[in-house]
Amino acid sequence: GIKAIIAKAICAFLNTRGGVLFVGIKDNGEIQGLEYDFSLLPKDKKPHDFFRLEFDQMITHFFGRSIYSNIVPKTLNIEEKSVFAVSVWPYKR
Numbered sequence: 001g002i003k004a005i006i007a008k009a010i011c012a013f014l015n016t017r018g019g020v021l022f023v024g025i026k027d028n029g030e031i032q033g034l035e036y037d038f039s040l041l042p043k044d045k046k047p048h049d050f051f052r053l054e055f056d057q058m059i060t061h062f063f064g065r066s067i068y069s070n071i072v073p074k075t076l077n078i079e080e081k082s083v084f085a086v087s088v089w090p091y092k093r
Contacts, residue, residue: 003054003058003061003062004062006021006023006058006086007058007059007062007063009021010059010062010063010071010086010088011062011063013088013090014067014070014088014090014091015090015091016090017090018070018087018088018089018090019087019088020085020086020087020088021085021086021088022083022084022085022086023083023084023085023086024081024082024083024084025078025083031078031079031081031083032081033078033081033082033083034047034051034081034082034083034084035081035082037051038051038082047082048075048082051075051084052073052075055073055084055086059071066093067091070088070089070090070091071086071087071088071089072086072087073085073086073087
């Protein structure tokens with residue numbers, strides 16, 4: 001699913017020169033945002049917190065905690081839409 005695709009992109013950045021992965025921006029640069037993803041959540045969940053928790057669990061599942069110092073995830077507002085940006089530094093080991 002989508003988590004595996006995100007993990008592959010992060011892995012590519014870890015194994016090369018690093019980079020920034022934007023979730024919520026299409027390949028053509030169009031800002032899609034995460035609002036559709038947020039709409040699928042149960043109403044009692046805070047969307048940004050839930051998304052971040054899911055991201056952290058995905059990182060642990062695919063990589064373990066050893067890469068946490070190589071990634072900096074954060075939520076941004078671009079054109080009034082929520083976007084998730086993950087800065088990745090190369091893994092030296």
